[in-house]
Amino acid sequence: MRTKLIVGNWKMFGTLAETRKLIFQLAVEWGKPCEGVEVAVCPPFTSLIVAKHQLELSHIKLGAQNCYAETSGAFTGEISPAMLADIGCTYVILGHSERRTLFGETDELVSRKVRASLDAGLTPIICIGETESQRDNNETESVLARQLAGSLATLTNDDAAKIVLAYEPVWAIGTGKTATPEQAQAAHAFIRSELSKKFGDAAGSIQILYGGSVKPQNAKVLFACPDVDGGLVGGASLDADQFIAIIEAAATP
Numbered sequence: 156m157r158t159k160l161i162v163g164n165w166k167m168f169g170t171l172a173e174t175r176k177l178i179f180q181l182a183v184e185w186g187k188p189c190e191g192v193e194v195a196v197c198p199p200f201t202s203l204i205v206a207k208h209q210l211e212l213s214h215i216k217l218g219a220q221n222c223y224a225e226t227s228g229a230f231t232g233e234i235s236p237a238m239l240a241d242i243g244c245t246y247v248i249l250g251h252s253e254r255r256t257l258f259g260e261t262d263e264l265v266s267r268k269v270r271a272s273l274d275a276g277l278t279p280i281i282c283i284g285e286t287e288s289q290r291d292n293n294e295t296e297s298v299l300a301r302q303l304a305g306s307l308a309t310l311t312n313d314d315a316a317k318i319v320l321a322y323e324p325v326w327a328i329g330t331g332k333t334a335t336p337e338q339a340q341a342a343h344a345f346i347r348s349e350l351s352k353k354f355g356d357a358a359g360s361i362q363i364l365y366g367g368s369v370k371p372q373n374a375k376v377l378f379a380c381p382d383v384d385g386g387l388v389g390g391a392s393l394d395a396d397q398f399i400a401i402i403e404a405a406a407t408p
């Protein structure tokens with residue numbers, strides 16, 4: 156039985172004051188652990204330390220939204236997985252479609268980042284997903300298979316227990332369009348079957364999150380799908396009430 160995981164991807168939102176307020180609402184005002192649900196928030200780099208201090212006594216884990224593929228060196232402007240681990244991050248989101256499309260990240264770069272993150276002791280949340288035209292052309296499975304093969308290229312069987320996947324159809328991100336539970340389940344089952352080809356039985360314990368306009372109104376039906384193990388939540392994670400409602404939707408059967 157896989158634990159559900161709900162991750163808030165704050166993207167490029169949040170001053171320090173906004174971070175303090177949102178984390179206070181989640182960790183102090185609400186703050187109760189939800190049976191069977193793990194929760195993490197991924198604020199921008201500039202808010203990580205402040206968030207870490209505020210989350211000290213909380214069950215909510217911390218993650219970053221990106222990192223580079225090296226431990227240290229002359230890479231102006233980059234942040235290493237070791238630095239993220241050093242300040243108390245548990246997770247790092249890698250290969251998000253915004254990074255792939257806006258910043259030219261390839262599967263090859265994502266796979267190097269995944270390797271470096273695992274080596275630093277972080278849990279990578281590896282994002283994959285098809286565009287609308289790829290879905291319309293019946294290419295969803297071939298795109299997912301290609302992204303998986305490329306992004307997981309450096310992994311061994313022992314690594315399977317330490318990764319999280321996120322299926323994020325690009326057409327559903329920030330658009331208010333959500334995959335139907337049937338579409339999500341079909342994609343997740345396909346991803347799990349590809350993971351089994353690579354990792355064997357260990358694939359059964361890998362959490363596969365759904366991302367793309369997850370809201371309190373659609374969370375429950377999505378999380379009820381057998382291969383959907385939680386959500387990667389963008390817009391709705393910036394509103395404490397909505398994010399809490401999504402967490403609670405994951406907790407109740």
Ligand code: PGA
Pocket residue numbers: 164323327328329330331366367368369387388389390391
């Ligand atoms: P959204 O973003 O929930 O705003 O669609 C999800 C994501 O990009 O991870």
